[in-house]
Amino acid sequence: MGELTIALDAMGCDQGVAATVDGAAEASLTEGAPRIVLVGDARAIGDRLARVAHEPSKLTIHHASQVVTMEDSPRRAFASKPDASILVAAKLVRSGAADALVSAGNTGAVTMACAACFERLPGVRRCALGAVYPTERRRGEKDDPFSLILDAGLTLDAGADDLVAFAVMGSAYSTRISRTDRPRVALLSNGTEAHKGPPAIVEAHARLRQRTDLEFIGNIEGLDIPRGTADVVVTSGFVGNIVLKMLEGVSDTVRRLARYAIDKKLRYRAGVALLAPAVRALRQATDWEQYGGVPILGFDHLCIKAHGRSSPRAIRNAIKVATKATRTGLVEGIATAMGAEAARSEPTS
């Protein structure tokens, strides 16, 4: 297929085509840019593209006449909207016309499109949505402050098989995106001892202990999440969702608690005013959703899900992440590691 190509669902963003087209235009001007196929309303995309600087040789438009909105039920959307941009974009990836999918559409619809168009890799029973969050610890060649947590909500009740697969997939992703040679992988539990946690965690712990291809550091606790003890945190989608939403609220909480302390002692107000820019910086650091996109892992093609309120910069970053992961063979790496896992143990499903 020649040049690396990203299929971008241009209609998924809450702001309409402006953010996606602007983001793609910015990406097209960067060094080593991939080809980008903008999928969606050809007229709206073309109109917007005409107004922003871009590299024409890198961008093409692929028309799709329908859009899945936040109001649509993801399950029913594709029956009533077969020409939805997210579905058309996923099909371009399936057919080989593009190498990876990027969308800022609603998570349910994006996941359903992947499930409809892609195949799960051998040995992967259920897919995972990764998410990144900032930690104290820096890592990798770029001094990256982010940890990856998965699953963030796709697989609520993850069994031991699923948790092992998430560990493998998260490690493969972290290796490529954070450029950490051997990312430290951990299970989130209620204690660090190997026997702590529900049965699925205990079994996954025992199996991960035996893997030499992963840097499994054992169980971590809630306290370790903000500390960044692990580069890859493995948990069920139910716990992952709760943890991530708590982290999302951390800076707000702190400002509110600080206000309580401040109300009690008015003289600290001067300090708060001086600190306001730092609090803003902190707030940005904890707003994990603005960092490009997060991967949907476990399919035979990569999808990077950008946030629905993505800025052009976030779209550009999501395209960059999808390109990097594809160039470094993420899906092939996961397939190889999951094959090794399948050879190691009979599935216990």
Place this chain on the structure above:
Amino acid sequence: MGELTIALDAMGCDQGVAATVDGAAEASLTEGAPRIVLVGDARAIGDRLARVAHEPSKLTIHHASQVVTMEDSPRRAFASKPDASILVAAKLVRSGAADALVSAGNTGAVTMACAACFERLPGVRRCALGAVYPTERRRGEKDDPFSLILDAGLTLDAGADDLVAFAVMGSAYSTRISRTDRPRVALLSNGTEAHKGPPAIVEAHARLRQRTDLEFIGNIEGLDIPRGTADVVVTSGFVGNIVLKMLEGVSDTVRRLARYAIDKKLRYRAGVALLAPAVRALRQATDWEQYGGVPILGFDHLCIKAHGRSSPRAIRNAIKVATKATRTGLVEGIATAMGAEAARSEPTS
């Protein structure tokens, strides 16, 4: 039995008898103090007591020759240490010589002592450990900033029956301790909709919806925890443990992230110095463990578990909480409400 009596395990604290005896001595001097039986090494307790101001008519010493330490396995400790202070104290409560148990001992040992000496209330399959954490929202007549979360770690895999029981018990506790007439009770899930979450959550949601004796506000998400959307947050012990340990680390994390922001812009340092007292206040507010004690709920007798690093003030507060809960009929209230629950639905176990 006359005057209300608290059995205090005087040996459970990491600091030895000093904190427990000093806390009991302080409590004995407060208005409306209960009788307190100090259980443990009579000589060590007596020696310490002689050195601090106290009200002799309120304090008695009950000798116990052994101590369960952090190094003991809770499961085996009672076979080898039948005269352990926590076990002797629990037996005083069982026999009616005392009305409630307070201990700063290791959680496993305290729980095992309760299980060995007390009976579960009819309809309660598994007990819960409550924990309090600070939120933005204030509540009750004392403008209380705390929410109660349960289970904090006793019942890792909670079924629908367990979650309903936790809601009932948490509401009864919150009503009495925070003096909130109808505490808002919520299930922690990955979305506010009734169908969101694993099966146990969905079923518990449907059953709690039908109760008129509880102010069930539905599901809350991770973001709502720091906000304080609910007065009583119901979840499995596995999730509760992770959430509480994350909250415990919130202030540390924030200081670390703020430091990162500050390193980048040195001029904010002045603001940080000015704000230091507010940060300290915030830190205290988020150190939920220092707030007296947390209840073990579901037995026919009340146990308040104080933190192992408790100060005399924390012990005094734990005694106060145990006294208040006993005076206001907590256990009887839970028994009545659980009886109503049993009449409403056949147990699904």
